[in-house]
Amino acid sequence: MHHYAALLRAVNVGGTGKLSMAELRAMCEQLGFATVRTYIASGNVVFESALSEANIKAALERTLKAYAGKPVGVLVRTGKELAAIVDANPFASAQPDRTVAIFLDAAPPANTLATASGINTEEIALGTREIYVHYPDGIARSKLKIPAAQMGTARNMNTVARLAEWTASRPA
Incomplete structure (x- = not known):
């Protein structure tokens, strides 16, 4: 069994008519994932599975599409990958709630930095399958647009650290 975190993209979580974390946990359990746990109502779920990342992604996306009636993107990372992130x-000294990792399915394109627009005080760096962004003035005030991030999903570094902790501390 491997420890994974799945990050849902562009889905409403919590509240009426939305995907609740209880429903997300139930979906994961029905897919055969073990020790399923969700983290805050923003589409983060941690679990164990013998399946590959690609099979987990496909199964979750298929199940979520059936539930929502539209495609829902899912980004999957192992516990080791989250710890490495x-x-x-590169912005570890910055406030973790003002720094995000934007998770992608593949490596960011080489032209990611060149195609970003609306840069003011933000700092951007490329990772393995993520884009790091530090928003010194806060995300709400930013006009930053990163075309390569359109199919990704962002989590602040507090969340990434918690998911890394949960996937690392899970019994094998």
Whole structure:
């Protein structure tokens, strides 16, 4: 069994008419994932599975599409990958709630930095399958647009660290 975190993209979580974390946990359990646990109502779920990342992604996306009636993107990372993302954070000295990792399915394109627009005080760096962004003035005030991030999903570094902790501490 491997420890994974799945991050849902562009889905409403919590509240009426939305995907609750209880429903997300139940979906994961029905797919055969073990020790399923969700983290805050923003589409983060941690679990164990013998399946590959690609099979987990496909199964979750298929189940979520059936539930929502539209495609829902899912980004999957192992516990080791999450720990590496935390360790590689180029903005580790910045406030973790003002720094995000934007998770992607593949490596960011080489032209990611060149195609970004609306840069003011933000700092951007490329990771393995993520884009790091530090928003010194806060995300709400930013006009930053990163075309390569359109199919990704962002989590602040507090969340990434917690998911890394949960996937690392899970019994094998």
